[in-house]
Amino acid sequence: MGAFRYTSRSFVRELAMILAAMLFSLPFYFLIAISLKSDRQLTREPLKPPLADPNWGNYADAWSNGGTTGGMGRAFFNTVIITVGSVVCLVLVSSMTAYVIARRTSKLSNGLYVLFVIGFIMPATLGLVPVYVVMRSAGLLATYHGIIILHTAGILPFAVFLYVGFIRALPTEYEEAAQVDGAGMLRTFFRVVIPLLRPITTTVAMLSGLIVWNDFFIALIFMSGSSIGTLPVALNSFVNENYTQWNLVFAGATIAILPVLGVFVVAQRQFVRGLAGGIRG
Amino acid sequence: MGTIGIRGLGKVYPGGTRALRDLDLEIADGEFMVFVGPSGCGKTTALRMIAGLETIEEGEISIGGTVVNRVEPRKRDVAMVFQNYALYPHMSVYDNIAFPLQCEGRRKQEIKERVEEAARLLGLDELLKRKPRALSGGQRQRVAMGRAIVRKPQAFLLDEPLSNLDAKLRMQMRAELSTVQRTLGVTTVYVTHDQVEAMTMGTRIAVMRDGLLQQEGTPELVYGRPSNMFVATFIGSPGMNLLSCPLVADGPDDLRCVVGEERIPAPREMHRALERFAGSEVVVGVRPEKLTDAPRAAAGDAAGRLRGEVTVVEMLGHERLVQVELPGRPVAADPGAADKVTVYARFSPASPVKPLETVAIPVNPADLHFFDPETGEAIR
Ligand SMILES: Nc1ncnc2c1ncn2[C@@H]1O[C@H](COP(=O)(O)OP(=O)(O)OP(=O)(O)O)[C@@H](O)[C@H]1O
Ligand SMILES: [Mg+2]
Numbered sequence: 001m002g003a004f005r006y007t008s009r010s011f012v013r014e015l016a017m018i019l020a021a022m023l024f025s026l027p028f029y030f031l032i033a034i035s036l037k038s039d040r041q042l043t044r045e046p047l048k049p050p051l052a053d054p055n056w057g058n059y060a061d062a063w064s065n066g067g068t069t070g071g072m073g074r075a076f077f078n079t080v081i082i083t084v085g086s087v088v089c090l091v092l093v094s095s096m097t098a099y100v101i102a103r104r105t106s107k108l109s110n111g112l113y114v115l116f117v118i119g120f121i122m123p124a125t126l127g128l129v130p131v132y133v134v135m136r137s138a139g140l141l142a143t144y145h146g147i148i149i150l151h152t153a154g155i156l157p158f159a160v161f162l163y164v165g166f167i168r169a170l171p172t173e174y175e176e177a178a179q180v181d182g183a184g185m186l187r188t189f190f191r192v193v194i195p196l197l198r199p200i201t202t203t204v205a206m207l208s209g210l211i212v213w214n215d216f217f218i219a220l221i222f223m224s225g226s227s228i229g230t231l232p233v234a235l236n237s238f239v240n241e242n243y244t245q246w247n248l249v250f251a252g253a254t255i256a257i258l259p260v261l262g263v264f265v266v267a268q269r270q271f272v273r274g275l276a277g278g279i280r281g
Numbered sequence: 282m283g284t285i286g287i288r289g290l291g292k293v294y295p296g297g298t299r300a301l302r303d304l305d306l307e308i309a310d311g312e313f314m315v316f317v318g319p320s321g322c323g324k325t326t327a328l329r330m331i332a333g334l335e336t337i338e339e340g341e342i343s344i345g346g347t348v349v350n351r352v353e354p355r356k357r358d359v360a361m362v363f364q365n366y367a368l369y370p371h372m373s374v375y376d377n378i379a380f381p382l383q384c385e386g387r388r389k390q391e392i393k394e395r396v397e398e399a400a401r402l403l404g405l406d407e408l409l410k411r412k413p414r415a416l417s418g419g420q421r422q423r424v425a426m427g428r429a430i431v432r433k434p435q436a437f438l439l440d441e442p443l444s445n446l447d448a449k450l451r452m453q454m455r456a457e458l459s460t461v462q463r464t465l466g467v468t469t470v471y472v473t474h475d476q477v478e479a480m481t482m483g484t485r486i487a488v489m490r491d492g493l494l495q496q497e498g499t500p501e502l503v504y505g506r507p508s509n510m511f512v513a514t515f516i517g518s519p520g521m522n523l524l525s526c527p528l529v530a531d532g533p534d535d536l537r538c539v540v541g542e543e544r545i546p547a548p549r550e551m552h553r554a555l556e557r558f559a560g561s562e563v564v565v566g567v568r569p570e571k572l573t574d575a576p577r578a579a580a581g582d583a584a585g586r587l588r589g590e591v592t593v594v595e596m597l598g599h600e601r602l603v604q605v606e607l608p609g610r611p612v613a614a615d616p617g618a619a620d621k622v623t624v625y626a627r628f629s630p631a632s633p634v635k636p637l638e639t640v641a642i643p644v645n646p647a648d649l650h651f652f653d654p655e656t657g658e659a660i661r
Contacts, residue, residue: 171367179334182384192369195371
C-alpha cells in the first residue's frame with residue numbers, strides 16, 4: 001500500500017465509483033425526500049428537496065395511525081419480536097444440527113444433510129397449503145411462537161447448509177483439546193465451538209434477520225385478521241384502492257429500513273468475514 | 282498411580298491404512314517416555330489412542346491400572362499438548378489455563394490460585410490477560426503446557442510440542458520442559474521425530490518405524506546397543522556408519538572383517554555369535570565418534586584400520602566432520618553398484634586433513650556393532 005501512486009487512471013476509477021455510489025443512493029434520496037413532504041408539496045414539486053420546510057409529522061402519523069392495522073408502531077414492535085425470536089431459534093437449532101451433521105460421519109448424518117439440502121433447493125411455496133392446515137389445527141396461526149417456528153423451519157435448511165460448510169473447514173483440534181481437558185459435549189459446544197462459529201453466525205443471523213424482517217408473504221397469510229401485523233403488512237395497508245398518501249408510505253418505509261441499515265453499518269465487517277469464510281486463530 | 286500400560290495395541294484407520302501394529306509398552310509412574318521415529322510411523326496415533334481421541338479396536342490401554350479402552354477422553358484424567366497447541370482463540374491466557382479446572386467444577390478462588398501458580402512456574406504471569414493470537418510461538422507453547430499442568434493429571438501427552446519453534450528457543454524449551462516434568466513428577470509421553478529431543482529429554486525411548494516398535498530402553502541403551510540397523514542409523518547425528526563386508530576365518534579363534542585391503546579383527550566375545558556368518562557377509566557398524574584422528578592409548582587398538590579417501594571435510598568449530606570413502610559395499614545396495622561406501626568420522630578441529638588425501642583410521646574392535654544383513658537385526 002505504501003507504494004500507491006495517484007495517477008489519471010485512479011482518478012477515472014474513483015470517478016466511476018462515485019457515480020455508481022450516487023446512482024445507488026438515488027432511491028434513498030427519493031425515499032427520504034418524499035417522506036418529509038406535506039401532501040401539497042408532494043403534488044406540486046415531488047422531486048425537489050424539502051429542505052425549507054421538512055414535514056416531520058409524517059413520521060408521527062405513520063408511526064401511530066397509518067393504514068388499517070393501527071400504524072407502524074405496533075407493527076414495529078411485532079416485527080422486532082418475530083425477527084429476534086426467529087434469529088435466536090434459528091442460530092441455536094441450525095448450529096447444533098449442523099455441528100452433529102458435520103462431525104458425525106455415519107450414514108444417518110449424511111442422509112440428514114441430503115434432506116436439508118433438498119429442503120434448501122425445493123421452493124417453500126410448494127408446501128404452503130399443508131403447512132397452513134397443520135398450523136391452523138395446531139392453533140399456531142396468528143401467534144408469535146407460531147410464526148417464529150414457521151420462519152425458523154423455513155430458513156433452517158439454508159442456515160444448516162452454511163453452518164455445515166463452515167464447520168467442516170474448522171479444525172477438530174479445539175474440540176479434541178476441550179474433550180481431553182474434561183469438557184462434556186454441551187460445554188464443548190457452548191464454550192468452544194459456538195465462539196469459533198462467530199463469523200458464520202453473524203452471516204446467518206444477518207441474512208435470516210433480513211429475510212424475516214422484510215417478509216411480507218408469510219406474515220400476510222399466517223397472521224391475517226390478527227393484531228400481530230408486521231411492518232411490511234402494515235406498510236401495505238397504507239396503500240389504498242382509492243387514495244394513497246405516498247408521503248406516509250415513504251415515511252413508513254423509512255421506519256422499516258432504518259434498523260436494518262443500522263445493524264448493517266455496525267456489523268458490516270463481521271458479515272463480510274463470515275461470507276469470506278475461515279477463522280483467525 | 283500414573284502408570285500407562287499398552288498391550289498388543291494396533292490401529293487400522295478407516296480406509297485401510299495400518300498405522301500401528303502390536304505395540305507393547307509399560308510406562309512407569311513419573312517416567313518421561315519418548316516416542317521417536319520418522320514421519321508417519323504412528324507416534325501421533327499411539328498418543329491419540331492413549332488420550333482417547335481414536336477408538337481402540339486391537340489391544341488394550343490402561344491408565345493407573347484401569348483399562349480405559351471404552352473410557353471417554355474427559356474421564357481418562359490425562360492432559361495433552363497438541364502440535365499446534367490448540368489454544369482456544371477466543372479465550373484469554375487465563376481462561377485457557379482455567380478451562381480444565383472449570384470443567385472439574387472447581388471454585389473460583391481455587392481456580393485463580395492454581396492458574397496463578399501454574400503461570401508462575403512457566404513465567405506467564407504477565408501474559409494472563411492476552412489472547413493467544415497476541416503471543417509468540419514460545420509463549421503459546423508455555424500456555425499449552427500451563428493448560429496441561431494446572432490439573433495435576435495422571436499423565437501428560439505431548440505431541441511434538443517444540444516443532445514450531447526456532448532452533449534456539451527449542452533448545453531452551455527442551456530444558457524447561459524437562460525441568461517442569463521433573464518438578465511435577467507426572468508420567469509423560471512425548472512424541473517427536475527429532476532424535477536429539479528423544480535422547481536429551483527421555484528417561485526412556487521407544488523407537489518406532491512403520492507402526493512397529495523397534496526398540497525401547499534408556500537413551501544410553503538405545504544409543505549404545507541398537508537392536509537393529511534402523512535404530513542404529515536413526516539415533517545419532519550423523520547416525521551409525523554401516524558397511525557390508527565379508528567375514529573370514531583367518532585361523533582358529535580369528536574372525537576378521539574384510540574392508541578393502543584391511544582385515545579388521547572381530548572382538549573375541551562376539552566370535553560365538555558371529556561364527557555362522559563366517560565365509561559370508563555381515564553388516565558392520567561403527568559410530569562416527571569412534572573414528573577419530575586422536576591417538577589411541579589402549580593396546581591392541583591398532584589391530585585394525587579403515588583406509589580410504591577423504592571426500593568432504595566440514596569444519597563445525599569443535600570438530601571436523603570428515604567423510605571418507607571406503608572400499609566396501611553400502612548396505613542394501615544393488616549388486617551392480619560401485620564398491621564404495623561413505624562413512625563419517627569426527628576429527629579434531631586441529632587436524633590438517635584435506636579432501637583427496639588418504640587416511641587410515643584406527644578401529645577398536647570393541648567399538649564395532651554387527652548386524653545380520655538379511656534381517657537387519659543386531660547380532661549378539
Ligand atoms: N485420520 C487418519 N485417517 C487415515 N489415516 C491416517 C489418519 N491419521 C494418520 N493416518 C496414517 O497413519 C499413519 C501414521 O500416522 P501418524 O499421524 O500416527 O504418524 P506420526 O508418526 O505422528 O507422523 P508425523 O511425525 O508426521 O506426525 C500415516 O501413514 C498416516 O497417513
Ligand atoms: Mg504426528
